[in-house]
Amino acid sequence: MCGIVGYIGKEQAAPIVLDGLAKLEYRGYDSAGMAVFDGSEIRTRKAIGRLKILENLTRGGETMPGVSGIGHTRWASHGAPSDRNAHPHTNGTGTIAVVHNGIIENYILLKKKLQNRGYEFVSETDTEVLAHMLDYYYKGNPLEAITKVLHRVEGAYALGILFADHPEVIYAARKDSPLIVGRNESGSFIASDVPAVLKYTRTVYYMDNQEVAALRGDGICFYSLDGEMVEKESVNIDWDADAAEKAGYEHFMLKEMYEQPKTISDTLSPRLQNAGAGKVEEIVIEELNMTDEELRQVKKIHIVACGSAYHAGVTGKYVLEGLARIPVEVDLASEFRYRDPILEEGSMVIVISQSGETADTMAALRESKAKGYQVLGIVNVVGSTIAREADACLYTWAGPEIAVATTKAYSAQLVALYLLAMKFARVRGILSDEAYEALIEDLKRIPDQIEQLLAQKQTIQHFANRYLGAKDIFFIGRGIDYAISLEGSLKLKEISYIHSEAYAAGELKHGTISLIEEGTLVVALSTQPALYQKTVSNIQEVKARGAFVMAVANEGNRAIEKVSDYAVFIPETNPYFANSLAIIPLQLFAYYVAVGRGCDVDKPRNLAKSVTIE
Numbered sequence: 001m002c003g004i005v006g007y008i009g010k011e012q013a014a015p016i017v018l019d020g021l022a023k024l025e026y027r028g029y030d031s032a033g034m035a036v037f038d039g040s041e042i043r044t045r046k047a048i049g050r051l052k053i054l055e056n057l058t059r060g061g062e063t064m065p066g067v068s069g070i071g072h073t074r075w076a077s078h079g080a081p082s083d084r085n086a087h088p089h090t091n092g093t094g095t096i097a098v099v100h101n102g103i104i105e106n107y108i109l110l111k112k113k114l115q116n117r118g119y120e121f122v123s124e125t126d127t128e129v130l131a132h133m134l135d136y137y138y139k140g141n142p143l144e145a146i147t148k149v150l151h152r153v154e155g156a157y158a159l160g161i162l163f164a165d166h167p168e169v170i171y172a173a174r175k176d177s178p179l180i181v182g183r184n185e186s187g188s189f190i191a192s193d194v195p196a197v198l199k200y201t202r203t204v205y206y207m208d209n210q211e212v213a214a215l216r217g218d219g220i221c222f223y224s225l226d227g228e229m230v231e232k233e234s235v236n237i238d239w240d241a242d243a244a245e246k247a248g249y250e251h252f253m254l255k256e257m258y259e260q261p262k263t264i265s266d267t268l269s270p271r272l273q274n275a276g277a278g279k280v281e282e283i284v285i286e287e288l289n290m291t292d293e294e295l296r297q298v299k300k301i302h303i304v305a306c307g308s309a310y311h312a313g314v315t316g317k318y319v320l321e322g323l324a325r326i327p328v329e330v331d332l333a334s335e336f337r338y339r340d341p342i343l344e345e346g347s348m349v350i351v352i353s354q355s356g357e358t359a360d361t362m363a364a365l366r367e368s369k370a371k372g373y374q375v376l377g378i379v380n381v382v383g384s385t386i387a388r389e390a391d392a393c394l395y396t397w398a399g400p401e402i403a404v405a406t407t408k409a410y411s412a413q414l415v416a417l418y419l420l421a422m423k424f425a426r427v428r429g430i431l432s433d434e435a436y437e438a439l440i441e442d443l444k445r446i447p448d449q450i451e452q453l454l455a456q457k458q459t460i461q462h463f464a465n466r467y468l469g470a471k472d473i474f475f476i477g478r479g480i481d482y483a484i485s486l487e488g489s490l491k492l493k494e495i496s497y498i499h500s501e502a503y504a505a506g507e508l509k510h511g512t513i514s515l516i517e518e519g520t521l522v523v524a525l526s527t528q529p530a531l532y533q534k535t536v537s538n539i540q541e542v543k544a545r546g547a548f549v550m551a552v553a554n555e556g557n558r559a560i561e562k563v564s565d566y567a568v569f570i571p572e573t574n575p576y577f578a579n580s581l582a583i584i585p586l587q588l589f590a591y592y593v594a595v596g597r598g599c600d601v602d603k604p605r606n607l608a609k610s611v612t613i614e
Contacts, residue, residue: 002029002072002073002074002075002101002192003020003021003024003025003029003072003073003101003191003192003193003196004070004071004072004099004100004101004158004159004160004179004190004191004192005017005020005021005024005070005071005072005189005190005191005192005196005197006069006070006071006099006160006170006172006189006190006191006215007020007068007069007170007187007188007189007190008067008068008069008168008169008170008187008188008215008216008217009067009186009187009188009217010067010186010187010217011067011186011187012061012065012066012067013036013061013064013066013067013068013069014034014036014058014060014061014062014064014065014066014069015060015061015062016061016069016189016200017034017036017061017069017070017071018034018051018054018055018058018060018061018071019199020071020189020191020196020197021051021071021072021073021196022051023195023196023198023199024073024191024192024193024195024196025051025073025602025603029051029073029074029075030048030049030074030075030076030081031046031047031048031049031073031074031076031081031082031083031085031086031087032046032047032050032051032053032054032071032072032073032074032086033045033046033047033054033071033072033074033086033087033088033099034046034054034058034061034064034069034070034071034072034088035069035070035071035088035090035097035099035162036064036065036066036068036069037066037067037068037069037162037164037167038064038065038066039065039066039167041094041095041164042090042094042095042096042097042162042164043064043066044088044090044094044097045057045058045063045064046083046084046086046087046088047083047086048081048082048083048086051073067187067217068162068167068168068169068170069162070088070097070099070160070161070162070170070190071088071099072086072087072088072099072100072101072160074086074087077103077126078103078107078124078125078126078127079123079124079125080124084122084123085123085124085125087099087100087125087127088162089123089125089127089128089130089131090131091131091132091134091135092119092120092132092135093135094164095135095163095164095165096131096134096135096138096161096162096163096164097131097161097162098127098130098131098134098159098160098161098162099127099159099160099161100126100127100130100157100158100159101156101157101158101177101178101179101192102155102156102157102158102175102176102177103126103155103156104126104127104129104130104153104154104155104157105154105155106153106154106155107126107129107153107155110129110133110152110153111129114129114132114133114136117136119132119135119136126155130149130153130157130159133149133152133153134146134149134161137149138163140165142161142163142165142166142169142171143171143212143214143223143227144227146161146171146173146212147212147223147225147226147227150173150175150210150212150225151225155175155176156175156176156177156359157173157174157175157176157177158172158173158174158175158177158178158179158192159171159172159173159174159179160172160190161173168216168217169214169215169216170188170190170214170215171212171213171214171215172190172207172212172213172215173207173211173212173213174207174208174209174210174211175209175210176209176359176362176385177357177359178192178193178355178357178384178385179191179192179207180192180193180194180197180204180205180206180207181204181205181207181213181215181220182197182200182201182203182204182205183201183203183219183220183234184200184201184203186200186217187217188215188216188217188219188220189201189215190213190215193355193381194237194381194400195400195402198237198400202236202237202238203234203235203236203237204234204235204237204383205220205222205232205233205234205235206235206383206384206388207222208388209385210224210225211223211224211225211230212224212225235382235383237382250595251403251591251595251601251602252402252403252602253403253405253407253495253591253601253602254591254601256401256402256403256407256408257407257408257454257584257587257588257591258454259398259399259408260407260408260411260447260450260454260584261447261448261450261451262447263396263397263398263399263408263409263411263412264411264412264415264446264447264450264580265447266397266398266399267396267397267398267412267415267416268415268419268443268444270397271283271284271285271419272284272440272443272444280433280436280437280440280441281440283419283422283423283426283440285394285419285420285423287392287393287394287395288376288392288394288423289391289392290392292427295423295424295427295428296427296428297346298326298346298347298348298424299326299327299344299345299346299347300326300327300328300329300344300346300347300348301320301326301327301328301329301347301348301349301350302328302329302330302331302336302341302343302347302348302349302350302368303316303317303328303329303330303331303349303350303351303352304330304331304332304333304336304349304350304351304352304361304364304365304368305330305332305333305351305352305353305358305361306332306333306334306353306358306360306361307406307490308354308406308409308410308413308487308490309352309353309354309358309361309378309410309413310330310332310333310352311410311483311486311487311490312352312410312413312414312417312487313330313350313352313417314330314482314483314486315414315417315480315483315484315579316328316330316350316414316417316420316421317329317330318479318480318483318576319417319418319421319480319576320417320420320421320424322421322576323421323422323424323425323430323431323439323576324421324422324424324425324428324430325425325428325430326424326428331364332360333351333358333360333361333363333364334360336360336364336367337360337363337364337367341367343368343371343373347373348373348374348375348376349364349365349368349373349374349375349376350375350376350377350378350420351364351365351368351375351376351377351378351386351390352377352378352379352413353377353378353379353384353386354379354380354381354396354398354401354406354409354410354413355379355380355381355384356377356379356380356381356384356385356386356387357381357384357385357386358386361386362385362386362389365377365386365389365390366389369389369391374391374392375389375390375391375392376390376391376392376393376394377389377390377392377393377394378393378394378396378413378416378417379393379395379396380395380396380397380398380401380409380412382395394416394419394420396409396412396413396415396416397412398411398412402602403601403602404494404495404602404603404604404607405491405494405495405590405601405604407491407587410487410583411450411580411583414579414580415443415446415580418443418576418577421576422436422439422440438574439574439576442573442574442577443577445571445573446573446577446580446581449570449571449573449581450580450581450584452571453570453571453581453584453585454584454588456568456585456588457588457592460568460585460588460589460592461588461592463550463566463589464588464589464592464593464596465592465596467498467521467593468593468596468597470498470521470593471498471499472498472499472500472501472515472520473489473492473498473499473500473520473521473522473523474489474500474501474502474503474512474515474516474520474521474522474523474542474547475488475489475500475501475502475503475522475523475524475525475586476502476503476504476505476508476522476523476524476525476535476538476542477502477504477505477524477525477526477535478504478505478506478528478531478534478535478538479528479530479531480527480528480575480576480578480579481505481525481526481527481528481531481535481578481582482502482503482504482505482525483579484525484527484552484578484579484582484583484586485502485503485523485525486502487579487583487586488502488523488525488583488586488587488589488590489501489502490502491586491587491590491591492586492589492590492593494604494607495590495591495594495599495601495604496590496593496594496597496599497597497599497604497605498593498597505524505534505535505538506534506538508538508541508542509541513541513542513545516542516545516546516547517545517546518546519546519547519548520542520546520547520548521547521548521549521550522539522542522547522548522549522550523549523550523551523552523586523589524538524539524542524549524550524551524552524560524564525551525552525553525582526551526552526553526554526557526560527552527553527554527570527575527578527579527581527582528575528578529554529575530575532557532559532560533559535560536559536560536563539551539560539563539564540563543563548565548566549563549564549565549566550564550565550566550567550568550589551563551564551566551567551568552567552568552569552570552582552585552586553567553568553569553570554569554570554572554578555569555570555571555572556569556572557569568585570582570584570585
């Protein structure tokens with residue numbers, strides 16, 4: 001959530017900050033602001049609403065000259081969206097400016113102490129407390145003031161700080177909220193995420209928890225909260241810069257849907273290695289750092305995630321249990337950490353996160369490690385916190401995903417879980433050579449099959465246009481189809497704002513069917529052959545109550561075609577892999593409903609790409 005960008009060096013800072021913030025709009029925000037040292041003082045400018053308003057107010061940064069500056073896009077947590085609650089926040093004299101992502105949990109106590117010492121507050125935010133605390137502890141040494149403040153705050157933070165007395169330095173600090181710093185020949189940068197600086201540099205440093213950085217035009221120094229210098233290695237970002245641009249597509253979401261075949265191929269190919277002439281490829285996941293014997297000793301798996309990653313985990317449960325015969329529990333990360341989970345000996349924890357910075361998922365990781373259990377991360381962002389803190393990390397090579405609603409990262413997570421399930425099944429001797437080879441061939445066909453489904457976009461768009469005014473839409477399915485329903489429903493509600501719910505089809509009679517009335521759209525998933533007839537019965541139940549049924553089923557499933565009103569067919573594949581295909585028409589349906597309703601598809605209201613606070 002929110003975005004931070006800062007620059008210090010030889011160039012004008014404001015245009016660079018604005019450009020970087022534009023690259024972070026996908027993170028979600030309701031206001032924006034900048035602070036720039038103009039040679040004599042720190043000048044700030046804020047605006048509620050889209051970043052374009054701030055750009056217009058500052059003429060693209062021209063009215064805020066200076067070579068050191070920080071900027072912020074805010075997503076309201078403390079105080080309503082307003083100019084006074086927007087960042088940056090300053091001390092009373094305007095000589096210290098702060099931008100902040102995260103939440104200071106003890107800010108009320110700190111605020112009262114500051115008010116008792118005569119400090120006056122103009123905003124409702126927790127961040128203003130930081131500005132006044134820095135003022136209180138500042139005695140000429142910024143680093144000393146920062147470390148004293150951070151020893152006294154509780155919660156999460158990523159900070160960018162300017163001191164008018166030291167305009168040659170931008171300070172940054174981090175705890176549980178993502179922040180990177182970077183360098184090029186002209187200067188140094190801070191940012192919440194890589195896309196903000198990709199245009200300027202590929203050399204970045206990932207800040208660790210409770211670290212402070214001092215950025216100058218000619219270099220960067222890192223410190224612990226005790227003021228000790230820390231040595232850090234830089235990372236070279238090898239993303240294609242064009243991957244963070246729309247490349248002619250109307251929206252990032254549509255572009256990213258069309259990138260799914262490549263994403264899946266890129267996630268598969270490094271892990272499928274030729275086993276020799278005439279032999280099928282073997283699955284090699286070197287990132288696991290586990291021998292086959294260690295894999296055989298895993299007795300139970302806990303999958304922990306949030307949002308779409310959780311939905312991928314629900315599919316993973318069916319696939320891992322079905323192929324590898326390992327018991328699997330799937331938890332929402334926000335619930336896992338508070339239910340004091342019982343992790344048995346031989347348990348393995350898998351945490352899934354596109355950004356690698358999801359706050360609740362990170363907390364689940366840390367709790368699992370504290371209890372002595374091995375944690376595998378499935379993440380998309382190289383060098384992210386989860387990637388660094390997990391015992392092992394399986395990367396999904398999706399590249400930058402800009403749209404808030406995930407598509408290609410979700411698809412890559414599914415493939416990562418398929419590979420894990422097959423690897424476990426192989427080393428445990430459960431899969432025959434024949435069955436294993438058939439699964440490999442089905443996996444390798446998925447990218448081309450997704451291309452076939454994407455080619456049906458006009459047909460799905462035509463159908464979607466009929467439901468632009470819908471108030472309620474229901475998704476139903478059994479087994480893996482229920483997992484697909486969860487993600488299809490989420491895609492629709494998060495970008496179109498239509499109320500949508502997913503239900504296990506067998507639960508309809510336990511209350512949900514009372515919501516079905518004449519004309520209600522029910523999307524029925526039926527990709528699991530063993531459950532065809534059960535799903536047909538559920539379709540007939542909702543049709544008897546006036547529902548209009550859109551079915552998503554395997555090619556040749558005439559039973560579904562006869563009982564549904566509209567049918568989308570997916571190519572034949574192994575039932576365990578059906579989610580990778582069936583989700584495509586549901587993504588397209590959600591996208592075209594949202595476009596038809598005039599919604600901001602890439603930046604839906606109230607949502608953020610990376611949820612870095614609880």
